Amino acid sequence: xxxxxxxxxxxxxxxxxxxxxxxxxxxxxxxxxxxxxxxxxxxxxxxxxxxxxxxxxxxxxxxxxxxxxxxxxxxxxxxxxxxxxxxxxxxxxxxxxxxxxxxxxxxxxxxxxxxxx
Amino acid sequence: xxxxxxxxxxxxxxxxxxxxxxxxxxxxxxxxxxxxxxxxxxxxxxxxxxxxxxxxxxxxxxxxxxxxxxxxxxxxxxxxxxxxxxxxxxxxxxxxxxxxxxxxxxxxxxxx
Numbered sequence: 293x294x295x296x297x298x299x300x301x302x303x304x305x306x307x308x309x310x311x312x313x314x315x316x317x318x319x320x321x322x323x324x325x326x327x328x329x330x331x332x333x334x335x336x337x338x339x340x341x342x343x344x345x346x347x348x349x350x351x352x353x354x355x356x357x358x359x360x361x362x363x364x365x366x367x368x369x370x371x372x373x374x375x376x377x378x379x380x381x382x383x384x385x386x387x388x389x390x391x392x393x394x395x396x397x398x399x400x401x402x403x404x405x406x407x408x409x
Numbered sequence: 410x411x412x413x414x415x416x417x418x419x420x421x422x423x424x425x426x427x428x429x430x431x432x433x434x435x436x437x438x439x440x441x442x443x444x445x446x447x448x449x450x451x452x453x454x455x456x457x458x459x460x461x462x463x464x465x466x467x468x469x470x471x472x473x474x475x476x477x478x479x480x481x482x483x484x485x486x487x488x489x490x491x492x493x494x495x496x497x498x499x500x501x502x503x504x505x506x507x508x509x510x511x512x513x514x515x516x517x518x519x520x521x
Contacts, residue, residue: 296452325509327511332513333513334413334497334498334512334514335453335500335511336512337509337510339510364449372505377435383452383453385452397443397455397458398453398455398509399451399455400453402450402451402452403450403451403452
């Protein structure tokens with residue numbers, strides 16, 4: 293595709309419900325990242341995928357958060373039993389390779405704005 | 410753990426002047442430092458990358474410097490325009506791995 297796409301663009305949910313956020317990276321990009329951006333906060337790293345595997349899950353805030361990537365392409369970030377503090381913009385980015393020393397530009401999607409009531 | 414500091418106050422500057430944004434970090438120097446631009450409601454967009462062995466990088470009206478002694482990067486926009494108004498993020502990348510650590514960003518407002 294032309295760029296990274298994310299869906300939904302906005303999500304309002306009730307506390308305690310589960311939500312699933314989707315990211316479609318740029319075709320051919322092997323590295324995929326999830327970040328969270330809260331109001332007035334910087335980008336918070338959540339998880340990084342290289343292909344289908346996630347060598348770094350250190351940023352996931354709790355065990356209510358999980359992510360998977362299938363076929364080396366689409367990724368879903370799932371938040372179970374959502375809490376109000378989960379409200380934020382969830383951004384996905386992809387890059388061509390990831391790892392290996394040479395830095396790669398990350399291309400970001402527009403984000404999913406999650407509001408937990 | 411690594412800390413990144415960007416001037417958290419918004420920076421207001423007159424059109425035509427040079428805007429200078431600061432990014433300071435603690436601990437060890439990254440292999441690469443990137444600058445991104447983020448507009449409201451959008452994801453960040455990559456602008457420039459500078460390596461730890463480079464002192465300066467330019468791209469059109471943009472200039473980035475990297476001083477590993479001071480643990481600081483400066484981002485300059487010359488002949489600033491109202492269209493340059495946005496939040497600018499610096500990001501650190503450590504060699505051999507693509508985890509990117511972002512600063513909180515500095516909001517730049519260019520006044521016509």
